[in-house]
Amino acid sequence: MNSITLKKTLQGVGLSEKESTVYLATLEKGIAPASSIAEEAGMNRITAYGVLQKLLEDGLVSVSEKAGVQQFSALPPEQFLLTIQKRTKDFSEIVPMLKSMAGLQELRPRVRFFEGLEGAKKGYAETLSATTEILSIANSQNIRLHWPEYDREYVAKRAEKKIFLRGLAPKDREGKKVHQEDEQYYREIRLLSRDLFPTEKVENEINIFDEKVLIVSFEPHIFAIIIESSAVAQTQKQIFEILWKVSGGLAS
Secondary structure: OOHHHHHHHHHHOOOOHHHHHHHHHHHHHOEEOHHHHHHHHOOOHHHHHHHHHHHHHOOOEEEEEEOOEEEEEEOOHHHHHHHHHHHHHHHHHHHHHHHHHHHHHHHOOEEEEEEHHHHHHHHHHHHOOOOOOEEEEOOHHHHHHHOOOHHHHHHHHHHHOOOOEEEEEEOOHHHHHHHHOOOOOOEEEEEEOOOOOOHHHOOEEEEEEOOEEEEEEOOOOOEEEEEEOHHHHHHHHHHHHHHHHHHOOOOO
16 A cells, blocks of 8 residues: 555545655654654645644654653554544444434524615525425416516426426406416416405515425515425414315306
8 A cells, every 4th residue: 555545545634645644654754853854744844843743642643751842652553442432432422422413403494685686686586496396376467577588588497397287366367368378377366356365465475395495575675585494384264275275166
């Protein structure tokens, strides 16, 4: 095994490139001053001394004194192995604690804000990676007024990816047009009467997918919010399903 392989192996167990170089140089020299180890390692004395101090702190080298000069020696490889094994054992003991901390992080909702039409487009683009169907409550007219190429640039891509959408929309001219194209765009839209879904009062759109909720607002200015939360997504899904069930006897 050549020196390059030895260094890479040592780096694989946590040593830096300089630490592995100095450790091997110290091992080669047996017991030697920092200047001699530095020469063997091919680096200046100050740098080598600093690395030796770090290895000393980590228990990988020891130091003694001879005629007023510090002499360094490397920890024997078998003891080095025992040190690595102890570190691995210590780490394995805290793995459950680390996993519980990660679990707490997962429980915390993540909220992202996107401003303007271009920002909203990023929000819509994220739904194109959905692994579930998309549940949508939307005013069909709003997005198309602000984004004329919406059907070509987003809806067609969603359909191409075979991400099914179930949606609720107002029973107006735009809603009817969208509903007529359901089969083409891989979706099912149910239209609700104006008294249940007043077009002029519904300026927000909601899209629920995976464990996320995308909310897009169009007035007085466009912005989008993505909430990543299992609890929030599940609640929104339940509300949607209630409305969907009710709409079954009311939609066109």
